[in-house]
Amino acid sequence: MRPGLRRFGAMPTSRETKASRVGRRLTLVSLCALVLSAPAFSLVGGSVDRAVPRRRSGVAFQKQGRHWNPTSPGNVAQDAVIQDAFFRPWADWLDDHFREEFDLELVQLPEGLDVGHGTTPAGNGAVAQTRVYTSRRSEDQDAGPIRRLRISIFAQGSKLQALNAVVYPAYSLGPLPILCIDILSFNDHQRQLFATDWAPLQIGAAYADAHIAPFLGQDMVGYQGLATIPGTRIYGEEPEFFSPHMFFSRPVGSALLTPGAALWEVFQDYVEKYSAMLHSAQPPLNLDVSEVEQRQADYDHWHSQRDPAVPLLGRLFGHQWADDFFKEVAFPGLESASQRQERKLVHV
Secondary structure: OOOOOOOOOOOOOHHHHHHHHOOOOOOHHHHHHHHHOOOOOOOOOOOOOOOOOOOOOOOOOOOOOOOOOOOOOOOHHHHHHHHOOOOHHHHHHHHHHHHHHOOEEEOOOOOOOOEEEOOOOOOOOOEEEEEEEEEOOEOOEOOOOEEEEEEEEEEOOOOEEEEEEEEEEOHHHOOOOEEEEEEEEEOOOOEEEEEEEEEOOOOOHHHHHHHOHHHHOOHHHHHHHHOOOOOOOOOOOOOOOOOOOOEEEOOOOOHHHOOOOHHHHHHHHHHHHHHHHHHHOOOOOOOOHHHHHHHHHHHHHHHHOOOOHHHHHHHHHOHHHHHHHHHHHHOOOOOOHHHHHHHHHHOO
């Protein structure tokens, strides 16, 4: 393992700490920034091998995403873009996994924000589609452990293919980490990025030791040859919402990002272990729910201030759509907990 490369369990040494924490907060937009900042790099992307293997659990998932409705009824060409998205199998697997593991219900998004279509010359042929779930609440029991699951896929044929997903735990479970997944492919798979993390809600080694290391442990050691260290130019020296267990890679070629490949296994491991963590979580004693609510809101605010994807998606889908998407779908916690509480009191 190269000096400074931090992941897979043990906390870094004092010499490694700074390097390991640098540049760790990667969302879809931060990854886009790294790609777009490369000299002479253009957005041009690729075709897809739709062969899909069986899940390791033995439950098959289908090639066509039955949970994902047509993006443009009657517009066969635009619907085909999202149906054939390179990361569609990843989105389908996430959808299947969480619906099987937890009792979830679909959240109706504001009209026009569940689907986006390229409205600019740069966005010709671009399509975005998002699904959001929350734990179902019944009359005789509290809601389950997932407050919000969002899965977004972005496709522009050979120019851009991307998956962005995030899972926010229920406030009642305390300051649990947020699951983040960002995978992008540009220029016919000539430039690619893969990142997944359990984003900490508290700063410091003690948090990772208590909430992340017991579940992720050392299981990713076998994949360490694929991991690289993110740079510092996007978020500075000490970004707030990164764990030392974040897995970041710049794979070469599409093979490593196809279902069944090594990074697919990393992706599944991070997701399945996160689900196991949620299943085992118990509400802590003397919990201040408002503090947890505020920290999740801080997470959204932190990203909203640093996401280069806002202008990127604005160029593809129009600035108004992108602005509404980030405020109402991608980062719905931009209001502080106190502001939300004030609004609730007004309506009592």
